[in-house]
Amino acid sequence: MTRPAVVALLLLAAITVSAPARSQSSVSLTVQVIHASNAGTSVDPALAKIRAQLGSMKYSSYKLLETRPFSTTLGAKHAMPLPGGRTLDLYPFGLSGGSLELLVTITDGSKRLLDTTFRLSNNGTILVGGPAHGDGVLLVAISGSF
């Protein structure tokens, strides 16, 4: 092998190693629907992963109502019913700088409670809380891995 070929090979290897993977387009999203209230003091064992963050809220009881994992691709839109006739819409629309770009809306009938766009790093979680539910409130935890 000639020296220019070796140099070209090294350069190619360097570029290949340095370039971030851009071809990935499948993502996994997990939505957890939680009922938070002050009725009791129990925390659902399934919420152990986010228990520390839940501790910063004023509620004493956290019950996991539903966990829904989505395996999806960029550009696909998903709708999920939430308790109380509300709807959660998820639209993962891009991967940029190692983060997943996500548009999330929560609607209650024709009323749009939330409409947000954010970047989620791998295994990051965003928690949306506040809508009234029963004797407490509804929390929606959205996690993504890609």
Place this chain on the structure above:
Amino acid sequence: MNPNVEDRKCGTLEPALSAFADDEVFGPERDAVVRHLAACEACRRTLDTYRRVGAALRERVSVHSGRDLSAIAWPPRRAAPALTRRRRLLYDVTRWFDPWPVLAGSAALVALVIGVLWLASGPEPSNRVDIERLDAAGPVMVIPGNGGRMTIIWLFDADDQPEPAATET
């Protein structure tokens, strides 16, 4: 959400979709495209087509760029003049100490080392959430969690006073 964004005709956004597929749309225009896409199945299909075509083109370019170009030389090689033994030795020695291939190889090696170190450093700020845009029906409180591990968006009714017991800021 501004209803005008969702109501914009697909034709007015279509030129931006191609650029969006290549990550070349920024700022408010990108926001408008995303919000339109979230509401418009036809444009999502168009975007998907652009992305698939782009990926196929990149793949073809990648395949064809693998051709052996080593036979190409510029300027065209000419027959080397006959050298005396002494001159040939001198030529070989100076050829080996031609600095450019060595410099190029060194640069490639440095790039390789930097790339490896960059990969080895791992994902720096893990579990971060960056909110780019947020509209809500009522007051909202955004609470960054522990070291950015989990961000909380708290929605209040329009009549409510913000008062979650969250203490982190």
